Each structure stands twice: as structure tokens, then as C-alpha cells.
Amino acid sequence: MTTKELEIQIRQKKSFLCIGLDVDLHKIPSHLLTFDDPIFEFNKSIIDATHHLCVAYKPNTAFYEAYGIKGWQSLKKTIDYLNEFYPEFYTIADAKRGDIGNTSSMYAKAFFEDLGFDSVTVAPYMGKDSVEPFLAFPDKHTILLALTSNEGAFDFQTKKIDKNELYKQVLETSKTWKNSENLMYVVGATKADYFKEIRKIVPNSFLLVPGVGAQGGKLEDVCEFGLNSQIGLLINSSREIIYASSGKDFAEKAQEQAIRLQLAMEKILS
Numbered sequence: 001m002t003t004k005e006l007e008i009q010i011r012q013k014k015s016f017l018c019i020g021l022d023v024d025l026h027k028i029p030s031h032l033l034t035f036d037d038p039i040f041e042f043n044k045s046i047i048d049a050t051h052h053l054c055v056a057y058k059p060n061t062a063f064y065e066a067y068g069i070k071g072w073q074s075l076k077k078t079i080d081y082l083n084e085f086y087p088e089f090y091t092i093a094d095a096k097r098g099d100i101g102n103t104s105s106m107y108a109k110a111f112f113e114d115l116g117f118d119s120v121t122v123a124p125y126m127g128k129d130s131v132e133p134f135l136a137f138p139d140k141h142t143i144l145l146a147l148t149s150n151e152g153a154f155d156f157q158t159k160k161i162d163k164n165e166l167y168k169q170v171l172e173t174s175k176t177w178k179n180s181e182n183l184m185y186v187v188g189a190t191k192a193d194y195f196k197e198i199r200k201i202v203p204n205s206f207l208l209v210p211g212v213g214a215q216g217g218k219l220e221d222v223c224e225f226g227l228n229s230q231i232g233l234l235i236n237s238s239r240e241i242i243y244a245s246s247g248k249d250f251a252e253k254a255q256e257q258a259i260r261l262q263l264a265m266e267k268i269l270s
């Protein structure tokens, strides 16, 4: 999917919400555990209840890898379900990959070709040749970690190298890489104070912004400097939406949380 198509979706739905499918068998309603594939049943219900309120879904692969082969099958069934029944959706494999080029190209094949995701999150630490194999895929996006939502972001990302903070170097240097038009960036919602500076370096890029809800980030704070003329933001919330209830009404309660965020986004967009 191109960013133009993503923007069209956002304007039609008046939403730039991304729902994180971080499925933990200890947190999903117990009645689902009797199904052959509880993770997929959970995802299917959440997707069916929220698809009109968001534009993207982001399964974090850790929550699937943790359950071995069965978990990977649940991930595959989830992306297949999205691609078959909701092909207009933007899909993000949150895998935070990145390795020597030869290995990165296999990661890229896994997420873009085999699974059929639109995008994958990638760590920039190993540099240009570790990211360019992902960028080589047309109409697929590589979402590079720039300034993350966690406390540990201050350990390295905000430290100065020469005269620039590391996260700024990541933004600036990555713009020079081959096919850099296929880049998006992760910036945590908990780092709202940094959006003004970030937009000076990447005014036109889409930013994936996790950390609204359970991590305390605020939608309005992010939007103040994060929005651009193409919207340019995908705001992710996972636990606050998908675990709004642990009862049989889980999908309904997830929908209520998604409605709350969508309405706030509609207000911001108007």
C-alpha cells in the first residue's frame, strides 16, 4: 500500500488509529481457550468489532513467537484474514528486525513476501546495509526505530554524537539511503516534546506512534506538532483497547475504546 492510499483511508474513516494485536493467552477471556486457535479467535473478534474505526493493525511478533509453531500459525491466519476480508488495511509486523544485509533480505522476504505485511519495524543500529534490503521492496514500508517510547530510549537515542542526538542522526542519515521514500519512523507517544524537532528533519514522513494508553502517552500532545499536511501519523494503542474487558463482552469493550480514540481523532482532523 502506498502512503497516498493510506492517507485516503485515514480521511475516509476520520481515523489514524492503529490497533496493536499483542495477544497474551493469560489476558484473553477464558472462554476462548477452548477454541483450537484462541489467539486467532481473539484477533478475529477484535478486528470484526473495530475495523470501521481504525486504518491499521499491528501484531507484535513476540506475542506469537512466544507460542512456537502454533503462535506463528496464529500470526499467519491473522494476516491472511486481514488481507482476504479487509484488504484496504495497512498492516504492520512489529518485529524490530535488522541484521547484516544477507540476513535482512531473508527477514524482508519473510514479512513482505511470505506473510504479506505492508510494513515491518526495523532497528537502525546495524546501519545502512542492514536496512536497505527491506527498502528494496516497492510499496512496502520499513518503519525505523527513531525515538522509542520506553525509558531506555534515554540510554542511547538522546545522547549526542558529534553535535547531534543519535535519534536525529538516525533520521538524517536514513534519508540518504537507497529507496528512502519507503521509510517511516517510530516515535513514542511518551516523547511528545520531541515532535517539533523531529518534524524539522522528516516533515513529510509517516510516523508510527506507540505508547498512547497503557504507557501514558496523550493523543492531543502528539498531534500538536506530529501532524503534517498528509496527516503523517499512525497512533498505536494495544493493551488499552484489546484488554478493555476480560469477559465475554471483550470485543464490544474494545470497540468502545476504539470509538473514544476515533472520535478524538475526528475532532483533531476537523
Ligand SMILES: O=C(O)c1cc(=O)[nH]c(=O)n1[C@@H]1O[C@H](COP(=O)(O)O)[C@@H](O)[C@H]1O
Residues within 6 Å of the ligand: 020, 022, 060, 094, 121, 147, 148, 149, 150, 186, 187, 188, 210, 211, 212, 213, 214, 215, 236, 237, 238, 239, 240
Ligand atoms: O515499534 C513499536 O511498535 C514500539 C516502539 C516503541 O517505542 N514502543 C512501543 O511500545 N512499541 C510497541 O507498541 C506496542 C505498545 O503497546 P501498548 O503499550 O499496550 O499500547 C507494543 O507492541 C510495543 O512493543
